Amino acid sequence: MQKIILILLLLSSSFIYSxxxxxxxxxxxxxxxxxxxxxxxxxxxxMLARFKTKKDSVGGYLSYETTENKIKTIFFSRFNSDEILIxxxxxxxxxxxxxxxxxxxxxxxxxxxxxxxxxQDAKDRAYSNEDKFFNFYENTSLNxxxxxxxxxxxxxxxxxxxxxGIVLIGNDYKLSYNKKNKFKKKEKIHNSILQFPYTSKNKxxxxxxxxxxxxxxxxxxxxxxxxxxxxxxxxEWNQHIVMSDKEISIFDLDKESFFTxxxxxxxxxxxxxxxxx
Numbered sequence: 001m002q003k004i005i006l007i008l009l010l011l012s013s014s015f016i017y018s019x020x021x022x023x024x025x026x027x028x029x030x031x032x033x034x035x036x037x038x039x040x041x042x043x044x045x046x047m048l049a050r051f052k053t054k055k056d057s058v059g060g061y062l063s064y065e066t067t068e069n070k071i072k073t074i075f076f077s078r079f080n081s082d083e084i085l086i087x088x089x090x091x092x093x094x095x096x097x098x099x100x101x102x103x104x105x106x107x108x109x110x111x112x113x114x115x116x117x118x119x120q121d122a123k124d125r126a127y128s129n130e131d132k133f134f135n136f137y138e139n140t141s142l143n144x145x146x147x148x149x150x151x152x153x154x155x156x157x158x159x160x161x162x163x164x165g166i167v168l169i170g171n172d173y174k175l176s177y178n179k180k181n182k183f184k185k186k187e188k189i190h191n192s193i194l195q196f197p198y199t200s201k202n203k204x205x206x207x208x209x210x211x212x213x214x215x216x217x218x219x220x221x222x223x224x225x226x227x228x229x230x231x232x233x234x235x236e237w238n239q240h241i242v243m244s245d246k247e248i249s250i251f252d253l254d255k256e257s258f259f260t261x262x263x264x265x266x267x268x269x270x271x272x273x274x275x276x277x
Contacts, residue, residue: 057079088102143157143159171192218244224240246263
């Protein structure tokens, strides 16, 4: 049934496909978050392997996009956050080749200072959790991704697994800041957390797609896209479906794109196929 429905959806996409500025921005932001997090993954792996003597001096890390569309990953000092201990530069993400590694201690740039400031504030708010806004789950960790654009300053908080073989969707947040790096508000992107195994336990019936519901937003979120791209090379499924009250988002992991359709159209296709059985 699932395979048939997905085929029908793809065949029907020519007349139910819709795209707008909102969905285009979601996709763009999701891909950027993915590149930032991937840069942090590669940078952390390399730092732990090659610069073990600096490990105890590191106070944190983050990645950001340059004006040349490169990704820089920095590790700053725990004793002075304005001091950058290691700076990586990537040009071919998601491939791990580095084009530059700088291990000379440097002062953080103004942009790096702002990114460090809002990241540290978001981290402090999450772990102090005075109003119990944030949720914490066993065998998971929170990942903080600061992002500064021409329009806003924000920190995305994603929940990552500390065990292998699963993808986590949900328990993610967005914290917003003003031009002076002062906290404005925080919001939940999902109300819960879901766990998806990399592969099906039944080898004769592999997982074709995965699905979850959205209550807060009507489209797939940029954090969903980021997570799906981070794990696309590990999972056997190629599509992820997000269902909201009125919209359906279908994300193709290989093509790194998604299309949307009205939920009424989805249900019409589903019921038509169901009646044929």
